[in-house]
Amino acid sequence: MKTSKRSHTCGTLGLKNIGESVKLSGWVQRRRDLGGLIFVNLRDRSGIIQVVFDRDINEEAFNLAHEIRNEFVLTIRGVVTHREKGQCNDSIPTGHIEIKAEHLEILNTAKTPPIYIDDDDVLDESIRLKYRYLDLRKPKMQNILMIRHKATKIIRDYLDQRGFVEIETPILTKPTPEGARDFMVPSRVQKGSFFALPQSPQLFKQILMVSGMDRYYQIVKCFRDEDLRADRQPEFTQIDIEMSFINEEDIMYINERMIVEIFKKIKGYDIPLPIERMTYKEAMDRFGTDKPDTRFGFELKDLTNIVTNCEFNVFSNAVNSGGSVRAINAKGCGEKFSRREIDALGEFVKQYKAKGLAWINIKDDSIKSPISKFLSEKELTDIIEIMDGQPGDLIFIVADKTQIVYDALGQLRLELSKKLQLTNNNEYKFLWITEFPLLEFDNEEKRYTAMHHPFTSPIDEDISILESHPDGVRAKAYDLVVNGVELGGGSIRIHNSELQEKMFNVLGFSRDKAWEKFGFLLEAFKYGTPPHGGIAFGLDRLIMILTNTDNIKDVIAFPKTQNHSCLMTEAPSIAEEERLEELGILVKETE
């Protein structure tokens, strides 16, 4: 770090440096002018140190120090001294020393900033994004960026040591018919034609396997033109990995060890190996989601068989029209929620299309429930037994189409854990979700779509029913989940062009359309394709987990707002007439 403008960095100085003459450069955190004595807290990336300007030490520096304001950029030279007893500040690491300034150079002045550089300063997010360079001066933000750097370094080292090669793939590429909406880029040279920005380098990494590169990875930007969420940005980063001559076990083995290494090196946290496996079906049945948070209980139980013929029409109708009735037992919550709060939870599940939320509050010698009058004694006892109901418990029941029941109860579980603070941020429960369905039925398009992507291989024993019972086919796909967050996912790919064509057929792609969209891949597959598969992790989400952040914008240096704009650069902006002309684009007037 030593340069002509500094001998040390602020935060790294300590008692060991006492008596040394040092040169420091940084920003003014704060100035305290006592009249005959001026204190300045000087900040750089490494930390903060107090500088004293004293007329008796150097009058010229002292006089100049009157001009100092917050966020001025300074170089100071002085001697590291031990602070006297009673003058120490235990709230900063360098609080037992200070620099007696012998020389001051003001490298630059600063306007009064709209953001005070302090981790605890409360600010509207739009101000933070507009003045992102100031927001990024905060130690907390700098720490996140440094952890992000450290994580990618560990990943690169880990993969390099195991023979992986980082290869760049195009950003200007071809649109993909399945999956998210593509960002489009017009071609000037071929007017009317457009590139798409990649949603992921999926096809290229498979082609690289055909090329014999064997083990590929890339830490790469991906683009999806969809709406934002607290954990979603239109451009984000993937750790993209592909390997040849492997099966699912090989992929999970090598990748879970990479995650273990990241957590060990960054957090000193030991993830027990091997990481637990759970099938998709089990995850849905027990947690109502394919990314369960297994740090707490409240698991789903199936009541369908008990209430099939019950008097309560809401239940029996749901069952008879092909749905199900399921419940969770909020252990020990019978006294924790008021009637009003329970009603609010009923409103909560309506967000997920549930029509209502039934509940049974088990008292010491009675039962309180709005639905008990519709249920027989036997049905009630059976429900309580299957739910392992004890006095003090509160059982929540949802009856509907099974997917809605899963959604509503799965989300209710999370809501309850939030309200009851059941989870500990320093605990990490990893698991692999396996045996995903290969396909899901798209009600709008009235056809099957690939749950992962169209190149995912079915499980061998299910290939025979691919065309007769598509919804029963399981995929060689796997997701890595931690604390209810999907960190990454991947699959073994189809490497046989016959099976691939069958797959397109099931997806309702004509042979012509498949060749128009993916012809280059199908053609490549005819020239000797090794069995291959891979995985991709969301780097941003990984960093969120590592830094205990719940906002993806905080782990990206220059993120976008919900409106897809960058408040700092004011992108996107209206294109100039000449540029549009050049591109052959006519912009429609909007009302």
Place this chain on the structure above:
RNA sequence: GGCCCGGUAGUUCAGAUGGUUAGAACGCUAGCCUGUCACGCUAGAGGCCGAGGGUUCGAGUCCCUUCCAGGUCGCCA
């Protein structure tokens, strides 16, 4: 596209029922102050109440439209 919440000083916010000159804290400016560290004291400046329209004698406040920011459903792995 739907739903919810917000927009008042540089910043964070307060402004019941519409009613004189729109407040506070922090920050900022000036002066005083030699051991402060959220320094202290004194004085001061600072507002298109997001924008447009409407109702009204009168709108920060009520109504409509719109823009911006956040959360969420749809969408998206």
